[in-house]
Amino acid sequence: MMYFTQAEIDRIILEDLPLHDETTRALGLPDAPGDLTYTARQPGVLAGMAPLRRLAQSLGLRAEPLAADGDATVPGQAVLRLHGNAHALHITWRQGLNLLEYLGGIATATRQMVDAARAGNPRIQVAGTRKAHPGARRLQHYAVLCGGGMVHRAGLSESILVFAQHRAFLPGVDMAQLVARAKAHSPEKFVLIEAENEDEALAAARAAADGVQLDKMTPGQLAALVPRLRALQPRLILNAAGGIHPDNAAQYAASGVDVLVTSSLYNARAADFGATMRAA
CATH class of the missing domain: 3.90.1170.20 (Quinolinate phosphoribosyl transferase, N-terminal domain)
Incomplete structure (x- = not known):
């Protein structure tokens, strides 16, 4: 493996x-x-x-x-x-x-x-982040794979994931320009935008991002937002991140997202x- x-x-x-x-x-x-x-x-x-x-x-x-x-x-x-x-x-x-x-x-x-997440959506994926213990990431990612999960992002070189921290250094660049710039410079890479609210998520979908990572939203907020994002871009990949644990994983999965992203697995x-x- x-x-x-x-x-x-x-x-x-x-x-x-x-x-x-x-x-x-x-x-x-x-x-x-x-x-x-x-x-x-x-x-x-x-x-x-x-x-x-x-x-x-x-x-x-x-x-x-x-x-x-x-x-x-x-x-x-x-x-x-x-x-x-x-x-x-x-x-x-x-x-x-x-x-x-x-x-x-x-x-x-x-x-x-x-198992908990698939009670809400049999097709959901659970992904471990790169927020692993320094020096042990490959071993911890291996353990996630053994448990039936997937690796969200093995490292910085793997894909493009734009956080608010990146946008802070590009104040004059709107979402459409940002996605276009990323795709022009890295046409083979998946472009994922982290959104902290509804407006950012909708802007990323309109800008033709490949995926949106919906951060720290409740299952109810996601259930209302996901159909609107799918209407804008049916093939958009949607991740939910932040505050996900076995007790609420089924609710998050049932919201319609594709992937549940978590670092809590490393604290098991x-x-x-x-x-x-x-x-x-």
Whole structure:
């Protein structure tokens, strides 16, 4: 689903291993064969297996996957078993748990949001933003994908998203001129305008923007505005952003928008996994 570079995997290893494992050195731990098994302790959605398997293989361990990213897990379910030498198993142990728990929490929260939203609109998409933790965005985006969501915008180079902060530096440029300028300079890029009120949204639709991101509007406001925007431009992509959570996702989805955009997924409570190690 996503490719993780060796440099990314090495950073995860080196973060926890700046020199060596001092505990195994101090204890004189034999470098004997063994295995390490990761087990889910609660229901959820699995994420983090792909980078964890790459990490383990980079340290010379043999990975025996027992489940796949995106699978639903139940308490007591073993998801991965690693085989190899004790030193590599101990290096992998904690970072492996970190990947499964933090990414699993995001994937589980994403699945819950998607399920809630599709009760209001079966075709709705839930998108994670780039407002992720610095340095962890690709991993967090991966977890959103594992949970059945999509990536709203991987980075600044991907698409054109015009905020009020951009317009503040272009006081003499109206919406039509702004959209025309963006399309002239980047004809292959999707042009999305964030609108904070009805007037801005209607102006963006009239200016032939490809999409409008409706920020911090209530489901009721959206339900009234969406038909007017569609009348101006039937193929307009409409995003709702701000204040969306599982309790109101169905209402937002039922308003007629195409995508629910949220960064709340990255603040999900971590999943709970156990790790059992034994000598062979």
